[in-house]
Amino acid sequence: DQQVKQNSPSLSVQEGRISILNCDYTNSMFDYFLWYKKYPAEGPTFLISISSIKDKNEDGRFTVFLNKSAKHLSLHIVPSQPGDSAVYFCAAVGNNDMRFGAGTRLTVKP
Amino acid sequence: DTEVTQTPKHLVMGMTNKKSLKCEQHMGHRAMYWYKQKAKKPPELMFVYSYEKLSINESVPSRFSPECPNSSLLNLHLHALQPEDSALYLCASSQPGRMNTEAFFGQGTRLTVV
Numbered sequence: 676d677q678q679v680k681q682n683s684p685s686l687s688v689q690e691g692r693i694s695i696l697n698c699d700y701t702n703s704m705f706d707y708f709l710w711y712k713k714y715p716a717e718g719p720t721f722l723i724s725i726s727s728i729k730d731k732n733e734d735g736r737f738t739v740f741l742n743k744s745a746k747h748l749s750l751h752i753v754p755s756q757p758g759d760s761a762v763y764f765c766a767a768v769g770n771n772d773m774r775f776g777a778g779t780r781l782t783v784k785p
Numbered sequence: 786d787t788e789v790t791q792t793p794k795h796l797v798m799g800m801t802n803k804k805s806l807k808c809e810q811h812m813g814h815r816a817m818y819w820y821k822q823k824a825k826k827p828p829e830l831m832f833v834y835s836y837e838k839l840s841i842n843e844s845v846p847s848r849f850s851p852e853c854p855n856s857s858l859l860n861l862h863l864h865a866l867q868p869e870d871s872a873l874y875l876c877a878s879s880q881p882g883r884m885n886t887e888a889f890f891g892q893g894t895r896l897t898v899v
């Protein structure tokens with residue numbers, strides 16, 4: 676039972692453009708959402724998070740949007756850089772229980 | 786110090802061996818997690834310890850046995866594993882409670898069962 680879904684396994688974007696990564700969840704008990712970035716053979720690295728009481732959180736080039744009624748969140752990266760190429764995982768937290776989506780592999784082309 | 790340290794980085798073990806994975810953090814986090822990640826799959830939650838007590842066990846086979854000896858350490862004892870248990874094992878820590886802060890992950894232990 677996949678409670679957190681990232682339906683796009685891959686995304687390719689030109690350098691300088693916007694990257695939009697999407698995530699959907701089914702469990703309304705989730706109240707905190709995080710994005711992680713992962714390189715091969717490394718552990719996930721925290722990127723940005725958002726609480727369910729907000730609908731937007733911004734940190735430099737990264738912005739996360741949350742639509743609670745749609746149970747949907749997205750990560751915007753503007754402008755995208757080649758160094759952003761990695762796998763991005765969406766994670767949802769409820770009561771000490773963190774669930775990950777399947778990940779989206781982002782490739783930013785120079 | 787925002788580091789979660791996992792040892793060893795790589796482990797090859799036979800199906801009859803007993804080994805342990807170790808995880809350590811000194812951030813004062815009181816929730817620690819074990820995740821298993823197979824290639825091209827998301828990390829899957831195995832166990833959660835909150836205040837050194839096991840709070841979540843995601844129906845993990847008994848050949849995996851977690852232990853939290855104190856608030857800084859988390860172990861995963863392995864015994865009689867199967868080749869399909871080969872994966873990247875990730876440890877993470879965070880503050881417990883409903884409004885968790887971000888979890889910090891270790892680099893993982895790459896386990897190969899032969």
